[in-house]
Amino acid sequence: MKGKKSSRFLFVGGHPCLDFLNTQIVDEGKPKDLLTNYGDFLDWLSDAGVLNSHQSDELQKKWGKKEEETLMRSVKHFRSQLRSFVKRLPKKESASSEVLDEINRILEQRTRYLKVLQQARKFQQIWFHKYERPAHLLVPIAEMASDLLCNVDFHQLKQCGNPNCILQFYDTSKNHSRRWCSMNVCGNRMKAALHYRRSRGNN
Numbered sequence: 001m002k003g004k005k006s007s008r009f010l011f012v013g014g015h016p017c018l019d020f021l022n023t024q025i026v027d028e029g030k031p032k033d034l035l036t037n038y039g040d041f042l043d044w045l046s047d048a049g050v051l052n053s054h055q056s057d058e059l060q061k062k063w064g065k066k067e068e069e070t071l072m073r074s075v076k077h078f079r080s081q082l083r084s085f086v087k088r089l090p091k092k093e094s095a096s097s098e099v100l101d102e103i104n105r106i107l108e109q110r111t112r113y114l115k116v117l118q119q120a121r122k123f124q125q126i127w128f129h130k131y132e133r134p135a136h137l138l139v140p141i142a143e144m145a146s147d148l149l150c151n152v153d154f155h156q157l158k159q160c161g162n163p164n165c166i167l168q169f170y171d172t173s174k175n176h177s178r179r180w181c182s183m184n185v186c187g188n189r190m191k192a193a194l195h196y197r198r199s200r201g202n203n
């Protein structure tokens, strides 16, 4: 898992694209958006391993307030498009081409370039991203989405078994028996609720 353990975001999705969707949560029964502003988005990209600390510092002051706000509107719009798109994937419903067009439109910006680095006597190819416009920050997200569409078994895309939780995850467990976004958050809570009902003889 790429995400930092100390992060204030949740990296329980089993796939970076789902971790991105999981920046919208339900906290104590109320919907909560963990990406409230541009700073949050940069923090998420850092915690997800997309940006290093140098890039994140540089991007912090790179654009004006208006550009940041425009970007955040696109980020949230893209996230909500992706969320409904991903939810439909296991149901084999025909996917809307609108989202696919949007993913491809973002990918077309080709912000990546290859660099050859020398380490001792070996050479290594490493991809770097150029963030020259605010919209370029959406490219890594579109890459995560394209990876999800092309490399994931849609039957194992699941929503947390807690009816009050909206988190999604990719079940890579051996028997495909994973039910919760996280044992700590929902697993134990649901088990405790079940135990409570049983002990009161309601079950």
Ligand SMILES: [Zn+2]
Pocket (backbone or CB within 6 Å): 160, 161, 162, 165, 166, 167, 180, 181, 182, 185, 186
């Ligand atoms: Zn959950």
